[in-house]
Amino acid sequence: MPEINDDKAQHVIPFILPLLAQHxxxxxxSPNPPPFFIGLxxxxxxxxxxxxxxxxxxxxxxxxxxxxxxxxxxxxxLTHADQVALAQANPDNALLQHRGQPSTHDVPLALSVFSSLxxxxxxxxxxxxxxxxxxxxxxxxxxxWAEVNGQGSEPVKVVLFEGWSVxxxxxxxDALEAKHVSASRALNNSTxxxxxxxxxxxxxxxSVQTINxxxxxxxxxxxxxxxxxxxxxxxxxxxxxxxLEQEAGLRAARGSGMTDEQVRHFVDGxxxxxxxxxxxxxxxxxxxxxxxxxxxGRQLRLIVGVDRKVRDVVKI
Numbered sequence: 595m596p597e598i599n600d601d602k603a604q605h606v607i608p609f610i611l612p613l614l615a616q617h618x619x620x621x622x623x624s625p626n627p628p629p630f631f632i633g634l635x636x637x638x639x640x641x642x643x644x645x646x647x648x649x650x651x652x653x654x655x656x657x658x659x660x661x662x663x664x665x666x667x668x669x670x671x672l673t674h675a676d677q678v679a680l681a682q683a684n685p686d687n688a689l690l691q692h693r694g695q696p697s698t699h700d701v702p703l704a705l706s707v708f709s710s711l712x713x714x715x716x717x718x719x720x721x722x723x724x725x726x727x728x729x730x731x732x733x734x735x736x737x738x739w740a741e742v743n744g745q746g747s748e749p750v751k752v753v754l755f756e757g758w759s760v761x762x763x764x765x766x767x768d769a770l771e772a773k774h775v776s777a778s779r780a781l782n783n784s785t786x787x788x789x790x791x792x793x794x795x796x797x798x799x800x801s802v803q804t805i806n807x808x809x810x811x812x813x814x815x816x817x818x819x820x821x822x823x824x825x826x827x828x829x830x831x832x833x834x835x836x837x838l839e840q841e842a843g844l845r846a847a848r849g850s851g852m853t854d855e856q857v858r859h860f861v862d863g864x865x866x867x868x869x870x871x872x873x874x875x876x877x878x879x880x881x882x883x884x885x886x887x888x889x890x891g892r893q894l895r896l897i898v899g900v901d902r903k904v905r906d907v908v909k910i
Contacts, residue, residue: 600641602896603648605907606823609894610649613821614660614752628712629749631818634756635875636825637868638861639836641902645825646756653752661748665707667757669722670699674732687801693731694864696759697808704815711753712818716743729852758864761816761824761879762871764809773870774799791831793865802866809871817883822893824875830868832900837861878910 614630621627632649636642646664653660671693672680680697684690690697703720710717718739726732742750765773777795784790794802827833838857845851852860880889893910 600644600648601904602641602645602825602898603652605896605904606645606649606894607652609823609909610821613892617820626714628714629751629753631708631753631755631820633760633816633819633822633879634754634825635760635762635823636756636758637827637830637833637836638758638864639833639840639902640825640827640898642756642758642825645823646754649754660751661742662752662754663711663719663742663750664754664756665711665719667699667704667755667760668724669720670701670704671722671731671733672698672700674727674730676700677730684804686798687804689797689801689805689863689866692860692863694758695805695808695867696762696812697805699812701811701815708815708818711743711750714743714749716741716745717750755815755819759812759867759871761819761822761875762809762867763813763816763874763879764806765870765874767803770802770806770870771799774802777869792869793862794869796862797866802870805867806870816879819879820892822879824879824893824895826872826876826895826897828897828899828905830865830872833865833868834858834861835900836902876910 610632617630618627634642634646636645650662650664652658653662671677677693677698681691689695692698700720707717707720718736718741720736721734721739722731723734724731774794777790777792780792781790781795834857837860838854841852841854841857876895878889878893880892883889891909895908895910896904897906897908899905
């Protein structure tokens with residue numbers, strides 16, 4: 595797999611620091627100020643994890659010295675038993691047969707962790723092991739979760755909440771139906787010269803309605819973020835190439851892993867959400883949530899090419 599050399603932090607850090615300083619000034623009089631929450635969204639394989647590592651190490655080092663914790667949406671997946679039950683309860687919904695889509699996360703658990711971190715209480719950060727149950731995954735026992743804000747430790751000042759669908763906002767029923775109709779029309783009109791390359795039309799409207807309805811519960815998380823970073827693919831189909839490269843690297847390192855066909859099938863299960871919700875990210879995840887223009891300036895969009903390199907930077 596090609597090494598991901600980060601060229602994103604140089605844009606993200608100068609964006610974050612003024613917002614962080616503003617947050618600290620607003621809470622200067624508080625004896626127990628809440629940490630600064632940063633949401634980070636990026637399609638799979640775009641270099642999100644590398645960026646998160648750089649941000650964490652930079653903020654924790656001189657001259658900032660800010661205790662920083664990374665909190666991933668991936669660590670909030672349902673337990674294996676609950677995921678199996680969800681799949682069995684929705685046998686006709688291909689999107690719910692495996693982890694990934696809205697509905698497959700434990701949102702109450704996420705909200706409780708957010709609340710505890712905001713109150714500077716001792717907090718255990720959930721962890722998930724994707725290798726368990728032959729790759730179906732399961733939550734790690736709570737006794738093995740790392741704890742922050744414990745006695746004698748530095749209080750967390752920055753929380754990096756990252757994930758492939760962090761910040762997705764649910765669509766209205768009319769907007770959802772319009773997107774599904776458009777995709778279905780494209781599939782019906784598909785030809786060898788102009789093929790339909792999406793996945794939305796291969797899923798029923800009822801299936802995506804279930805996902806969209808579940809996404810409403812995630813709004814309570816998104817609305818608590820103080821800043822947002824979106825790594826946006828110039829060509830969303832690059833996610834297939836990137837995931838194939840990642841899995842090839844894992845096979846080389848571990849001697850086992852998903853085949854190319856399995857990787858494509860895996861990404862197929864995520865791709866409809868990119869088709870549905872990427873526009874809401876580009877419009878601004880805070881838009882319409884706060885009064886007036888208070889939502890502006892809190893989001894950064896990095897547009898990357900197929901080589902994962904930044905092509906454009908947009909402040910929203």
